[in-house]
Amino acid sequence: MTARTLPVRRSTTNAVLSRESDHWESNAACRGTDGDAFFSESKPGIARARGVCRRCPVLVECLENQQAMDGNSYQWGVGGGLSAAQRRALVMEAALGNHPNLVLARLLVSPRWSRRVRDLGSSRGSLAGIVDGLREKGLMVDVVTVRVAVWWLGGDGSRMVRGTHWRRQLRDHLDTVITLREKGASYSDIALYLGLPPKESGARALSELMLSVTAELEMAA
Template identity: 50%
Template sequence: MTVLNASTRRPTTWAVPRPDWKVRSVCRNSDTVKADDFFSVSQSGQARAHAACLSCPVIVECLQATQGLDSGTYRWGIGGGLEASQRYALESEALLGNRPNLGMARVLVSPRWLLRLRDLRGVCGSLEEMTAALREEGLMVDEVTVRVAVWWSGADAPRMAWRPSGEWQSLRARLKGEHLPAMSYLKGQGVPCLGIAAYLGIPGQSGARAVTEALRAAAQKKGEVAA
């Protein structure tokens, strides 16, 4: 079901998975992908899983169902075309009020738009730039919707610009800048640093350490100002 979101004036989709959606999935009807591929640590296995998801007619229903099974910091494997860290990032996006239009994301990875999406991922330097370019071409999209589509296409889609303009800055310096308000809010909502790192697109323990250091430095600076 698609309605017009009164606050954003953009179409918003709530898709209720049909009970029989699983029988239409590619992974149940293909000889080229195995169940283990969705939990594989090998690049070849993950590639097969992502390829199956990209061509699956029920990728939206699968993602919604998989998100319903994710719990706390525990999530594993590829589900609905997204890796565990990407689904973790979507939870933070939701806390920030950013919910993807999965129907539109599906359009962006359709045969008509997939090549264009991949081209833009190569020439643009951030999600913001990609979203602006797609809007100029007449698509009603927002950044989180584009982010899901880029993930589905097999590319990374960090919240941080992947090609920073102007003077080069270290990761720590960038975390102390424009991303600090979102990081602080998520921390206040109880999101662990590992989850915040996933939201930013720098998943893993190294990303969590960088987030921890940035938040600690910000808290220290705030304390010094208050004193």
């Protein structure tokens, strides 16, 4: 769902009035549904909206359109099968030069591959582990593509390795944190990129990490 596919009654839906039946929007699964449902801030509401997106035949086109509309503005609601936080995490991925292959990600949520992705997530405990498992099966994927697929399948898609508390893993991502800070990213945005739960404590932990690193460097100087 994007603002372009919301029901006509919302003020942001002028494009829905288009009568071009061959346009991707005419095939969107959310057409005719309650647009307000895609702007719920509750976890059950977000899950229901994403459930509609998951079965949408134009999921890739919708997410591409939603990303173009998001830009650097405040992001809100479910669009293209992703929550606002997940789309913001993709902005951080792009800042690092990581761009998902959405067509391939869509393949990974198809009946042929979705169970394999879930099973690998359970057995290997990380996005990198899923990537390795899929490559062993001959499917050349990267982490950010798999991350989008995991999100579409309802997983958390965190860059943390399951089984170890996320705070203990922060120093493993120190170089990435420093790079994103140099690019102007806030601690909240970096927390979204890493998938730290919840956002507020994650951002605080990142700030504390950087203060600690700075203090260590000053002592070593």
